[in-house]
Amino acid sequence: MPTARPLPVDDAGRPLFELPDELAIDTDVARRVIAGFIQEQLRQAGFERCVLALSGGIDSGLVAYLVAESIGPERLLCVMLPYRTSSPASQADAEAIVADLGCASELVEITAMVDGYFGRDEVAGAGGSEALDASPVRRGNFMARARMSVIYDRSVTFGGLVVGTGNKTESLIGYTTMYGDNACAFNPIGDLYKSQVRQLAAAMGVPRQVIAKAPSADLWPDQTDEGEGAFSYPLLDRLLYWRIDRRRSTDELVEMGFERTLVERVERLVATSEFKRQVPPVAKLGPRTAGVDYLYPRRRPGSART
């Protein structure tokens, strides 16, 4: 058995996060697999560099460390994309990560893009006067897609592939914006639950304050994932692990001690977000249709950028 590494602790000696036993991974193996995965995605696509949107949170922070370890920080561009209401602490954390890694960074404020659509101070924007009263969800989705637009533009200017930073937990419950934060060329952490992201982040030396803070999409002030969804990540991760990875039924999960209402709620979230995890269906008309009966690997001889 590999020796268990103690979890990092805060100043009072308390663990920075909770790591359920069944979710603990061998972080050395994970780093090795992910490093090779990143290198191969780039080689097969004919790229040498990566760009990613760095929020200051643990997911994008961890991916920055993974990319830097895999291909070197000089080949990574982190783009920080705050809106005017974004938390200044997030910005500071993102800067701390960039400084620690020694990678390139850019600051692109998306405020003008977002306000240009929704309007501001009673002055309508491109979205018309109705958009002045847009809901937080509409604004949040628009911000995620504005960031996506910028990061794909920077992909051209820096000549790097866009690296995804979404984790398995948020993907499974659909806590993502289609074509927004889930848009990427490849994703190195999309098969890691949030608890495993924390474990790996701790093993890689991601700054402690980034690991310890409450996860947030930071789409409006003081928003937190767990506050919004009324769940705790370790509990949700365990539930998803037993449901998805270990194929336990609802009744079996309840027997294991999960609350039935929570199990059923999470199952609904997973089912209703299935569309977000798949390529949209194309109406089958011709003899051979991409994704149906035209099945080629994404990368093969001749598919790399030259």
Added chain:
Amino acid sequence: MRNPGPSRPPGEGRILVSTMLRIALAQTAPRLGALDENLARHHELLEEARAGGAGLVVFPELGLTGYQLQDLAAEVAMRLDDPRLASLVTATRGVSATFSFVEESGDHRLFIAAALAEDGEIRHVHRKVFLPTYGLFDERRFFAPGDVLRAAPSRLGVGVGIAICEDFWHLQTAQLLALDGAQVLLNVSSSPGRDLAARNEVGLGTATSWRTLMRTYAQLTTSFVVFVNRVGVDESVTFWGGSEVIGPSGEPVFSAPFFDEGLFFVDVNLEDVRRERIALPLLRDERLELQARELTRIISERAGLATDTTADPGAEPGLDVAALAPVPADEPIRLRSRRR
């Protein structure tokens, strides 16, 4: 990483008289669909192995084409008389080599194949019998299964049995090959690594399972097991390597590192097979006629051609287990699903 062991001149053009055998494990990272590039790499490694004194060189499953081929399979398929294959076969003068590719048969079926070539000739072609089509695998969609499982005589002086990856997840494979005369069982693989749970002995669930299998087969067949698994990345999956040689007592002789590309030399004494089989005559004691008899019975019963004496009461012909539990006479009749 190399372990050169005792030096021995390369065995160019001579019959092996020594029972010492140097095996070269080519733990390569094939490029998906890049047949010419992979072929060139095979030639390089074959020469390197020969120069290093290897008598047997083993390349991984689909080492000439890459694994996750999907519709590319037809485009990289080769007939056995393909000049590209012939060039590799010709290069085996004085050495035995196993390499793997997509074989197209005369009637245009595609097989995952592995050939044993020696002294410039193909001695044996194994077509993968068990094609996993579940979980992350989709082989049966693109390939036809082989129908033959045979050991091949070899210039090494012992029979060689070739299996491809999933073939080893079926008990009969190792047993049949050993009963057919193999003393060296080769398994060439493209095994995708998965399950990183920390509780796993080596941090990778796939590796733990494979190691259990290989040690068990080596022990129960009292044969050498040579496992060559590729490394590198096709699409989402990372192949874990960890190629091994297990001795006929089930003890590992050599374990290659995970994920690293390399040509690894391992020296074995084939005499160990004799020693083990004398001390532990498991193969001698196998009951082939009993096994054949019982298999014949089970086949008839499964086909519904004979009464199944071992089935649950109420089971349909061909099924050992009844769909519904028997209902006791004094219990009100209601449908109950069985536990399994």
